[in-house]
Amino acid sequence: MAKNHYELRFSGTGGQGMMLMGDVLAQAAGISGGKEIVLLKSYGPEARGGACRSELITDEDAIGYPALVEPDFVLAMSQLACDSYTGDMNKENGILLVDSDLVPNVPADVKHVYRMRITEIAKEVTGRPITANVVALGAISVLVPGFTPEGVKAAVLGKLAPKLHEMNIKAFDAGVAAAEALK
Amino acid sequence: MAEYKIMTGNEALTHGAIAAGMRFFAGYPITPATEIAELSSELLPKVDGTYMQMEDELAAAAAILGASAAGKKAMTATSGPGFTLMHENVGYGMATEIPCVVVDVMRQGPCQGVATLPAQGDFMAVKWAAHGDHPVIAIAPSSVAETYTEIIRAFNLSEKYRTPVFFVSDATLAHMSEKIRIPDASELEIVERPQPTCDPDEYLPFNMEDNGIVPMANFGSGYRWFASGLIHDDTGFPVKTGNTVAIEGASRHLLGKIEDNIEDIQKWEEYKCDDAEILILSVGLVSRSVKTAIDAAREEGIKVGLFRPITLWPFPGKRFAELTAKAKTVMTCEMNLGQLSEIAAQYTDRDQKIVAITQSDGTVIQAKKILNAIKEAK
Amino acid sequence: MSEQHVYDKYFRADKLKTMWCPGCGNGIVLQSLVRALEETGTPLEKTVVISGIGCSSRAVNYLNTCALHTNHGRAIAFATGVKMANPDLKVVVITGDGDCTSIGGNHFIHACRRNIDITVVCINNNNYGMTGGQYSPTTPTGAMTKTTVYGNIDTPFDICDLAGAAGATYVARSLTYNPVHLKNTLKKALDHKGLSVVDAMSDCPSLFGRLNRLGDAPTMMKRWAEIAVPLAKAKTMTEEELAGKVVYGEFTDRKDRPEYTENYAALRLKAQGGK
Structure with missing residues (x-):
């Protein structure tokens, strides 16, 4: 069951599209989903290489403290991101999704870990590793309570130019299918 | 029609300012306020407004006051180090009763502090942001949605009471995104600057008695007026140094016009x-x-x-x-x-x-x- | 009406006489400016005069236009805001050597760089008069002031070189000794589209003159007959012959640079989709 207050983090390396993931899911939760949201992005040198992240809080009610306290969901698209950004997560009930080719080592104390060949799947279905974030969005729409594949897909397409839709629909659907298989 | 959007605090501030009638922005790049300048530079020319990147914050504060005197609602946005530089000319705006809005997106201080991190260390700097006794109106929002609605109120108060108004945000509020309701233009209460209707030969730009607030004539409108940063009388010209009554009266007037309207200003x-x-x-x-x-x-x-x-x-x-x-x-x-x-x-x-x-x-x-x-x- | 002088409308009669010392050159510059405004047909309603702090900056008090007497050094920055907000206005800055090139130096060079349509009249008396005669960025090397009691070791700015190098498109020097030349120079500056600078050489008999034993006001004035050299003549003179002289005339009169408010109007059209 979706709980009222939910904290998500999307982390990886600059250029993997982590900022767009925050934008898409904020749109899906806030505008389509009618929830309150707070979206935070890493700025400055952080965003231009090295480990970077965007973070999203969703809530049915007004959001108080506007930062993550104990993330309920973390996506890690690099080993550095996984090492840097999983320490504070909810180990008991939280979900960690990693690109298993890029993140060989996951923290032992996190109970719910999903390993997915996110970038490889992107390469297979679109030939473009850059669509890995959309594969991840497809997976999140299945794995994370409070989101639906229809809602997130509509938000993805809303953020992208029409000429990119076909390719990204492929990536998104592949992410959905891979997540269904993992569940 | 009203619509819901997701935007950052700095974006909401800029859109709100334009909805309030801002048509002139002068600034100087500084973290974490820069996005306000960037978005203003993009949006203002589309609505026949003007964006000016000045040589420093001294010039930015001066330029918005000049633009305001020439009839445009004007704003600048900065953070601690730039805010310190602006104190001089903001004091001129207070003394000459020229409306403008000055945004301070607070970062960790003092001095350069930490540019990207939030703080609330400027509360007193805002209160005393010019030497001498002077009027201060400062507004502090707590959310992106409130940033939008309150920047509009900042412009309204500035025009109503002919004084610079401070708007204090912080680095986190500036950069975080939230869902906000953008009201339809018809829902907004916007204070437009009144213009004098008297005979231009009889126009006095100030009214020190009764804490009066005279409509400020736009430069070029046919009403010729003079303003000085020196303590002045209703004509705008400096009072004689021996006229202690007029000096005290002019000083009290600036605070008095705020005090007289405190219920409208406080929130x-x-x-x-x-x-x-x-x-x-x-x-x-x-x-x-x-x-x-x-x-x-x-x-x-x-x-x-x-x-x-x-x-x-x-x-x-x-x-x-x-x-x-x-x-x-x-x-x-x-x-x-x-x-x-x-x-x-x-x-x-x-x-x-x-x-x-x-x-x-x-x-x-x-x-x-x-x-x-x-x-x-x- | 027969009592009315053609220039009366430019002055605020109730603010005269001026606060300047006997023999000060500011009055000559102010009068020359008024004559230039009249002869160029600049409408008073559309004229805004802006000044900073200093003796020269008090000139705006006596003019019957819209005027801002602003903070020290900041006149050009205020003027930039006025001009950008309403390019139909004729914007004139009256400033001094300290106001313009010391505390306001940054605003000055950037206004020149933008080539914004403002006329800057700098009344240059080589020292800070209002505060009692300290040295300014145009005080000659070796000169005595209240803060160079052992002689000035600084090298002065040449305001015309500075303005021209920074991009101003009309730059001229004139002098209170020759009011007709000064008026004609100001006329050209007012008619010029772009940033125009007039370096108006003036005298401060009360301070700079007294501290440097240059004699009383008439003596100081006569001194210009010896030291002022027209640009055309200066071109025929050697460096040794020019030592201690002040060269006046037009140094820059360019039409090749776009004016800033016109540039911004074009930018607006682009932003609005070229409609």
Whole structure:
């Protein structure tokens, strides 16, 4: 069951599209989903290489403290991101999704870990590793309570130019299918 | 039609300012206020407005006052180091009663501090942002949605009372995104600058008696007027140094016109204050952590409430004093080393306990820390 | 009406006489400016005069236009805001050597760089008069002032070189000794589209003159007959012959740079989709 207050983090390396993931899911939760949201992005040198992240809080009610306290969901698209950004997560009930080719080592104390060949799947279905974030969005729409594949897909397409839709629909659907298989 | 959008605090501020009628922005790049300049440079020329990147913040503050005198609603946006430079010309705006809005997106200070991290260390710098006795109106929003609506109020107050208005945000509020409702233009109350209707030969640009506020004629409109940063009379010209009555009158006028309209200017939020035995004073973004802590404390039966000035200056002290009179303990929660606690002390009994929750590490104070402090103070 | 002088409308009669010392050159510059405004047909309603702080900056007090007497050094920055907000206005800055090139130096060079249509009249008397005669960025090397009691070791700015190098498109020097030349120079500056600078050489008999034993006001004035050299003549003179002289005339009169408010109007059209 979706709980009222939910904290998500999307982390990886600059250029993997982590900022767009925050934008898409904020749109899906806030505008389509009618929830309150707070979206935070890493700025400055952080965003231009090295480990970077965007973070999203969703809530049915007004959001108080506007930062993550104990993330309920973390996506890690690099080993550095996984090492840097999983320490504070909810180990008991939280979900960690990693690109298993890029993140060989996951923290032992996190109970719910999903390993997915996110970038490889992107390469297979679109030939473009850059669509890995959309594969991840497809997976999140299945794995994370409070989101639906229809809602997130509509938000993805809303953020992208029409000429990119076909390719990204492929990536998104592949992410959905891979997540269904993992569940 | 009204619509919902997700945007950052700096984006909401810029869109709100344009909705309020801003048609001139002059600035100088500085983190964490830069996005306001960037978006203004893109949007203003589309609405026949003007964006100017000046050579420094001294020039930015000067240019907005010049543009305002020429008839445009004008704004600048900066952060601590730039704000310090602006004090000089903002003082000119106060003395010559030229409206403008000055945004300070607070970052960790003093001096260069930490450019990307939030703080609330400028509360007093805003209050005393020019030498001499001077009028101050300052507004502090706590959310992206409130940033939009309150920047409009900042422009309205500036035009109504012919004075610079400060708007204090912080690095986190500036960069975080939230869902906001963008009202339809027809829903907005926008104060347009009145123009004089008298015979141009009889026009006086100031009215020192009765704290009067004279319509400020746009330069070039046929009403010729003069303004000086020197203490002046109704004509705008400097008073003679021996005229002590006129000097004192002009000084009191600037404060008096704010004092006379204080009920229109002040605005605050009370959260669960009705039965509060512990009253927390907090301003801006961090007040939201306070609310989270209050909800948790009330689940444990602790009667605690929040008093949040939205108009920071002039401080809504009358109402705050009424609430502190009913409380056993007064607390403040602020991202600095105790600036609000000094204010709180002015409105509490001498034997009343004041507990200041302060933090100056470049992060927003967590609700957990506040909850612990509430429990200890109980 | 027969009592009315053609220039009366430019002055605020109730503010005269001026606060300047006997022999000060500011009055000559102010009168020359008024004549230039009249002869160029600049409408008073559309004229805004802006000044900073100093003796020269008090000139705006006596003019019957819209005027801002602003902070020290900031006149050009205020003027930039006025001009950008309403390019139909004729914007004139009256400033002094200290106001313009010391505390306001940054605003000055950037206004030149933008080539914004403002006329800057700098009344240059080689020292800070209002505060009692301290040295300024145009005080000659070796000169005595209240803060160079052992002689000035600084090298002065040549305001015309500075303005021209920074991009101003009309730059000229004139002098209170030759009011007709001064008026004609100001006329050209007012008619020029772009940033125009007039370096108006003036005298401060009360301070700079007294501290440097240059004699009374008439003596100081006569001194210009010896030291002022027209640009055309200067071109025929050697460096040794020019030592201690002040060269006046037009140094820059360019039409090749776009004016800033016109550039911004074009930018607006682009932003609005070229409609």
